[in-house]
Amino acid sequence: MRISGPRRGATIAYVFLGLSVAQTLIALIVGSTTLCTALLVVTSLAAIASILVGIRSRRPAFALPWWLLLASCIASAFGGMLTGALATADNPVPLTPQLIMLLTYPLQVAAAVTWLRAYAPATARTVSIDSTIVGVGALITVWVLLLAPAFAQHAPASDPRFSSATHLVFDAIVLAVVTHVAYTSARGNRAFGMIFGAFLTQLIGDGLLAIDAAQGTAIRGGSYMAVFITTYGLFAAAALHPSMVDIGTGAGSVPDRFRQRFVEVAAICMLAAAIPAARPPFGVWDQVVRAVLISCLIAGVLLRSERAVRTIAGKESDARHLAMHDELTGLSNRASLYAEHAALDRHGPFEPMSLLFMDLDNFKLVNDSYGHRTGDELIKAAAERLANVVGDRGWVHRHGGDEFVVTTYLDPERTDALARAILDEFSKPFTLRRVRVTLSTSIGIARTTGGKTPPNLDDLIREADSAMYHAKSRGTGSYAFFDDQLRASAVEQLKVTTDLTESLDDHEFELYYQSIIDVATGETAAFEALIRWHHDGIVHPPEYFIPIAESSDIIIDIGRWALGRACEQLAQWRNAIDGGNQAVSVNLSARQLRDVDFVSTVTDTLAAYGLPASALWLELTETALIDDDDIALTILEQLSSLGVTICIDDFGIGYSALGNLNKYPIDVVKIDKSFIAALGTQDEGDPKHHVLVTSIEAMSTALGLITVAEGVESADQLEQVKAIGCQFAQGWLFGMPLPMMQPWTDHVRPASQLRAQGQ
Known part of the structure; x- marks a missing residue:
């Protein structure tokens, strides 16, 4: 059977990844430095070629991060091969190749941050703070375990402890960013899952290198090099997988899932607190550096806490706004109407108040003829027009459906004028996207007399609703006040x-x-x-x-x-x-x-x-x-x-x-x-x-x-x-x-x- 299309691309990606994992296992089992080096060189060059092929053949719409990853792989591979060419018995890890390989990590950070901003711009700042906290925590850890001992021993700049410490700090930052993207916007994307795996295996490899460096056994062909074979394989497989074109194209607002990053943040903070306590400082200079770094970590945690509080407060404010406002029109809703009424001073005296209850005549005809989307557009246009007419003369609420409520403290004459102004404005056509609609509105008005007794909102709405239907009985596009005759009719109806x-x-x-x-x-x-x-x-x-x-x-x-x-x-x-x-x-x-x-x-x-x-x-x-x-x-x-x-x-x-x-x-x-x-x-x-x-x-x-x-x-x-x-x-x-x-x-x-x- 012939395999073609996206399925064929996925198969090639998985085959490449499988070969890389197999080479890693062979290198670990055989334990030959020469074999490990040869396999790593072959895999790295094949990975660079595969990433280039993936970018050129699939042409992702959001290609910048892929080019950054390609550049990071080139820097890493070139630095590794240069190390083999320049290494000597006295200097197995020369400084120049280390500096070249160091370029790998800023490029990876740039790629990760680019994806973050594309996928989750609303949470980018929060994730950046968390990633910085992780980076500071990692810096404290490597300072105590690697850098401080190296400085105390006056180690040369080519000492692998300096480079491995730098690698670990960047690894922690990149992994924090990628973790957020992998568990939010890019969740379920196979290619991004492979990228996440690549950064994770890179962290493991750099961790093994750091252990060797701390023990003074960092030689070319160590176990960390075998792990890097899988890292290159994952990068290449991600670029070859068909889903790579979808990474970065689903930009939008996504919820911030701190829980997925919490393990990483908590673990690094615990290490940053425990390791300095277990390792005594080498002198005053070491104590000062530790204090500064720990202060930076605390400052980051406090900043993150402050932002979390502000975020929670903002969400609560948004929730209160949504609970009190109509989602379609942005007007205050029925709940807001009752809440505002309940907030009135219950001790009086109360000012006379009018409540205008209105709906759109023949709205259902528009809704049925042109669809609910046009109906919603008409409701929004009507709400905007009503709010403009009322202005500062009262408060406008959407009661539900095509019904609106206006409350005002105007006197009866001005209330009458307001009702006429609303009718005049609604007699003008509504120009919508699909159709030009001319309809009217019917208004019922109920009024309180004021005094020491607070008005009953339910009674006002019922009376205004009764007056509105009385207005409709006289013809659309009219208004009526609730009077003694209507009250008697309402009592009789009850x-x-x-x-x-x-x-x-x-x-x-x-x-x-x-x-x-x-x-x-x-x-x-x-x-x-x-x-x-x-x-x-x-x-x-x-x-x-x-x-x-x-x-x-x-x-x-x-x-x-x-x-x-x-x-x-x-x-x-x-x-x-x-x-x-x-x-x-x-x-x-x-x-x-x-x-x-x-x-x-x-x-x-x-x-x-x-x-x-x-x-x-x-x-x-x-x-x-x-x-x-x-x-x-x-x-x-x-x-x-x-x-x-x-x-x-x-x-x-x-x-x-x-x-x-x-x-x-x-x-x-x-x-x-x-x-x-x-x-x-x-x-x-x-x-x-x-x-x-x-x-x-x-x-x-x-x-x-x-x-x-x-x-x-x-x-x-x-x-x-x-x-x-x-x-x-x-x-x-x-x-x-x-x-x-x-x-x-x-x-x-x-x-x-x-x-x-x-x-």
Whole structure:
């Protein structure tokens, strides 16, 4: 099998490394100085050639560190070969080659620091301090063990103790830097792992050289030279490995993982403290040098500690900022709003304060049409525009989603002016990257009177939110103050909500039924179940309590009851009429279309009363499809697949009507009664509405849908909808909604037959 591409490059790298390790083992086992020297020369030259080939062939985008490593290997190899050429029995390690080899280490430090700055610029300074501490600790250690004895013995400059001590200090610094990069940004990179191994084996080799130098046995061909064979092999393998091109290209902010460097820093500090204590000084000059070096080490540790404290304090400050500010817009968030309110002087007196609650009208339409990224861009632009308008007149908070809160101590007149200024500013188009959007905002304003009692923030937000929806009811792009009328309405809504929770147990709900007629035959096709609430001696229509119920989860329980009661009644009618195949239509709320258990509720209810899915029609308005439309689509598709008939009610006055017909599994279109009422008589009716009804019916027929004309109240209207082509009609002409009655004897056709006729 032929190996090619990156896999082939990795194989070559591993083969080179394996050969280097094998040569190291051979040199250690044989113990021949000549063999060890020859293997080291061959490996070093091969490594230099391999690094050059790797750089030229792979062309890494961040090549500077590789050229520095190549230069360091050249200096090391040239110095080593020059040592063999100039060495004598009296001077086995001449000074000139030592100075040349010494160039190796600054070049390696430069390469390591270059990678550090490329990979982790945010932590480069901290790592540099840690590496300096390691270097000072290593310097203390080599001073006591190597340098001080050499100075005390008046050793010549060519004494290997001087060079080996220098090598160890640089090794410690380089390894500290490389350790950080290897365990953070370059983690998992095979080539950088080999570089780390190269520096580690180099430290081991220099350590063996230092031991020989301290004992006066530093001769060419020692065991340290065998270890250097592996060092060259690792450098070469790293340059040949395909992952070498990725080193240094992943620059970015990465967390500082001090734990990986802690072992090295702690070990060198412990050595720096223990070794001077175990070795007595050679004189006052030695004591002074030790004191200076230890002082430098302590200063480095203190600097590192001070920086660590500042880093922790900075992270805590960032965490507090993130906790109190919105990540997308940078505005204060809801938590900050409550924290600032809690920090107010609780002893009063309190100044009158206004709270403006606002959201972006039709924001969901933008979000759904252009995606969440455009939606986020719009939120940021709106936040910036709002902050600019408010300025120093108040404080702006993002409450969540497309909702914002402004708090201000302006008087009512100036608060009114501020609201107008916000509306004017938001009437201007937003120019985004993908689209130019024009939308408005609706604002609700609640105000405290001040005094000794602290304001309740939850009450203010609730009141301002109620005022905002009151403003929306008058049209988008407006504002409203929360006043006594709205307060009374809110109190009434709270009372109704409370009463509704008890009404199911008190059996206060009842279903009324209205016929849906086949206009061609006059036969009853189905019945719509309409809920009524008997409370306080009054029969309340759904318009009174359903909108309030939909503001809480009580609508789920009411809807479940209505579904069960309608199916129970239908089952009784079918059993009373042998072979009856009646259908019943039940209205759905928007919250039921977000109830993940709704499909199982329908199937369980049908099974409980022995009804087929075709016996059930479910009616929903277009507005019920606006929120969480993906969830609604999933639920409706599941119901349709069961055979349940899906009807869209009040068609033509809602949101994105044509799109809903195409998107959702609709079976029946119920044309809103306002269009039918405008038909009037054939002589006096509005021709525009006649065209609209005709267009809706034609479009529905083309899509294979059934049409039901709602609100038919006269024979003339019936004739018109029949002429237009509507298959079914519903309205007071055929009877008012009535409570449970005896089974109808008319022929009633199931929904499946209706769909077949519609097609």
